[in-house]
Amino acid sequence: MSLRPTLDFLLYQWLGVESLSSRERFADHSRDTFDAVLNTCERIARDKYAPFNRLVDTQEPHFDGDKVILPQATHDAQKAYADSGMLSAAQDYAIGGMQLPYTVEASGNAFFAMASVSIGSGMLTTGNANLLMQHGTELQKRVFALNEFSGRWSGTMCLSEPQAGSSLSDVMTRAVPDGDGFETDPLGPRYRLTGNKMWISAGEHELTENIVHLVLAKIPDDNGKLVPGTRGISLFIVPKKLVDVNGQLTGERNDVALAGLNHKCGWRGTTNTLLNFGEGKFPVNGQAGAVGYLVGQPGKGLHCMFHMMNEARIGVGMAATMLGLAGYHASLDYAKNRPQGRAVGPAGKDASAPQIRIIEHADVKRMLLAQKAYCEGALALELYCARLVDEQHTGTLEAADEARLLLEVLTPIAKSWPSEWCLEANSLAIQVHGGYGYTRDFPVEQYWRDNRLNMIHEGTHGIQATDLLGRKVLMDNGRGLQLLAARINDTVQRAIQQAALAAHANALAAALQRVGAATKAAWATGNPAEALANAVPYMQAFGHTVMAWIWLDVALAALNHDAAQTQPTTLGRLAATRYFFHYELPKIAGWLPVVENRDPTCADLPEAAF
Template identity: 80%
Template sequence: MSYRDTLDFLLYDWLHAERLNERQRFADHSRETFDAVLDTCERIAREKYAPANRTVDVEEPHFDGEKVILPRATHEAHAAFVESGMMAAAQDYDIGGMQLPYTVQAAANSFFAMASVSIGSNMLTSGNANLLMVHGTEMQKQVFALNEFSGRWAGTMCLSEPQAGSSLSDVATRAVPDGEDFENDPLGPRYRLKGNKMWISAGDHELTENIVHIVLAKIPDAEGKLIPGVKGISLFIVPKKMVDTEGNLTGVRNDVALAGLNHKLGWRGTTNTLLNFGEGKYPVDGKAGAVGYLVGKPGQGLACMFHMMNEARIGVGTAAVMLGMAGYHASLDYAKNRPQGRPVGPAGKDATRPQVRIIEHADVRRMLLAQKAYCEGALALQLYCARLVDEQKTGTPEAADDARLLLEVLTPIAKSWPSEWCLEANSLAIQIHGGYGYTRDFPVEQYWRDNRLNMIHEGTHGIQAADLLGRKVLMEGGKGLQLLGARVQETIGRAAARPELAGFADALGRAFGRVTSAIQAAWSTGNPAEALVNAVPYMQAFGHMVLAWMWLDVADKAIEKDNGATSVSTTGRLGAATYFYRYELPKIGAWLNVVESREPVCADLPEDAF
């Protein structure tokens, strides 16, 4: 079964994406237009991205002293993506968009992630522009966001700093008003920024004529001191090159300098940079300090930035899924064609018989089935979250608010679960290839290297776990968790009526109950340090419960579609669901045992005992 077959089933048979055209915003669309978009993206990914995946891995970006050099293949792939119009696919017609549902855009972009994740689908540029469309002024939207959507300019997000890492409370980049008339600049209140930003993906390159940096910085108080914590953080647009109110380059370079390129384990086709803001290398108007334009109100930068961060987290999850999926299909093809060994029969092995393909060995099938369960289940979760985005934007007020809360609860899972378990799928893909998998003769080692980043960027595993157990399941009186529970119970009710799924429905009900009660046990002392010491095991259990729900709902829909005649594709989906319920879901007991008991060993072991 091809990836496209899987995608079409989830998009149309399971999520009924074509019904979205019943809404006014999508009224011009149909299944035919959606398919045309998918066809176009699949073709570009196949022709421009996939052939370059190894090239961009071995020909790393380098700095020649003036500019960052990328392989010609990267420029060609980026140009093809821009020409497709996918950068603004979900935007309004009047700004050059297609008004596609985000669900369809996410599905279409998955082809690029699968073909070459480090060339990618320009996730940060679209996220940057989307943030400005919500929080920027009309002028900022016209000058910066629209030029990003057109592909003329690129965008970044600049949060981390060398001394602070993920601890945004410790951001030290400063922003001071640029002159007495700073508030009257037509592009927004004008500041001068000084500081350093680290781990900036696509922070410098020549793919576009300009790069729009979205930067977190602190505005000093009247005494020149920075406000401690995150409340003092503001958000700024800092273009690499200065522009006028018509979006024209002025010929002046902003005071943003490339301090170095990070050389990475994977994602080598994407530049990753250390940027210096305001060091005086490129003075503007004779003064040091990078010119930045305030977005939103002072002190509310982190709230604005979360609009982009949450979008990026789902994008990271999708990248992890597609890398896992690429490895799965590569190892499946290998297993079907690699002869090795002989099966064990009642009398043992018969060395006189011909070798069999390794897919005939039970353990290889176990590894393939694990990959299928991880990757196709995680793909369902990513598309489900994308469908919630459409509901939030175009549903009734009540449905939109429910979708918002469900996304709050599911976003840590959509980011973290694929980045852990689709990475494991990549490891299994290497194992199936044996020694060959550990060489560069086959692509699976690169898929693993690329995927290892996804547990780290856009919020590490530990950060996502603390967010889930410390905030998301508790917010608004636990309403998001209650909404999730209602949807899980609705699936259980349908599946329980099917003999082949009744046992799974019962297991999911017990798993949801255990995951819910563990919250109360973790927080029973009211001490956050005790509650959150085992936040990662909690997130692992919660994620497995969510994926079990996805598989039960998908399996129920597959049986319904077949209407009594079990197809090969449904047999595969039921096999993956069975694997997940028999091999994976029981793991949550071990994880939740330490959560419920608030096991303290990790926190209490003396440092010198390590």
């Protein structure tokens, strides 16, 4: 089963991506060039990624005392990806990019995530370079970002620390000026960093000639003390190997050392590291301390880093989506070919009758349809967000501002919803396989292990939920939420005219009203502790409402494309919509009461009661 028909429908029949060619930035493009990019990505993913997904899972990275060893297949895949130009796909022609819409870039990357998310592509490298293009100096862009876009160097983001986890206000990594002339270095104000960073994906390897670490650290106050909280957090470029102003390696290592590799449940093909900055293993000019160059203004590190974090959150959502789809396709193929049992009814009581394939059993169809609804719906959501990015960058001033606010509201959902429900799809894929699903003879157990990380990756469920209810739905006096509600209501008004969709439209309108009321009820006392005590159930209900809207809008596009419902793909999309409205959307009635009542059951339970 191929991803391409679903991708083509969402891009061209639903999102109308071809129309972007009418904009000046994309004037050289057409559906032909978009398709050529997708064809290239599909081919590389098929030839260089998919055949080695199991290999990189079983041959984990290891440190030989000098360097980290990865399978040759990973080197080959990463080189093919870099050579394709996808690292700079959306960048200007002037710096070697293709000026592709981000929607097309995201679609191309979907093939790699589905083929082997563990090998990885360039999410962090591209995000790192994009941040520098936004906040770096001209020389920082030329020396660091452009070498990342070319694939010569790779990039990371270094936020978490062993003692702090996701609590960035508790970071302890220090950055002090590197001598009296620290402000005169052409690469940026030069500091010396000391500290430890944990859970750094791709933090050490030999896939590229250099690694550009973006590191959050605190600049001490005048008394040499670190200011509590997020004040003083700044962002620094810390290359693994020192470079000159022409982007050439100086031949000297920076004082960044691998402290250890984390051995994970999934994503085993990607190194995950604990890094020590400034421990003195690789002293620079005889002095301990990793050399770092300030990005942006002192104390504004989090502002800069959120540019990369939000991009990474959508990337994590896409990774979760594609792992779910990989499991769905595998279990669908298995169900079509696995004979077991007989039909329900008198005919099924004849033991001499031939077995039927398990896809003919109603409960197996339920599990397959759930996977389809979760994963194809999540893909639509991720592409919708990507389309908003294009609108933000190339739309009118009004459209760009609306897209910005909509992205603010949708980003926690785009990250968290696929991470939870496409993981559930992977669980169902194992269930469809029965006992075989737990064995390594089939790929579905690996898909589940790989996907389990995504509920934690780039901010846990609790963090995303707090961000959504505590900040995103309130910002600009709730304007982002109002814009989203307007788009949902527009879909409702169009769908209510279609006999096949009218009941769904009414159900979505009621769900939207319920979520709006729950938002107000949660904040009725103005007490954040009360409002946020049940933020995760709120986010689950919010996410399901958004997904019901996405499916209803997709169903409208399917009917517009095939009003007679003669194509099996149309029937499948309508069935997935029906499944979501009948089986999933009603769940919000179970999630929202604790939000509306500001239920204190969890928040007030004393520790001893556990």
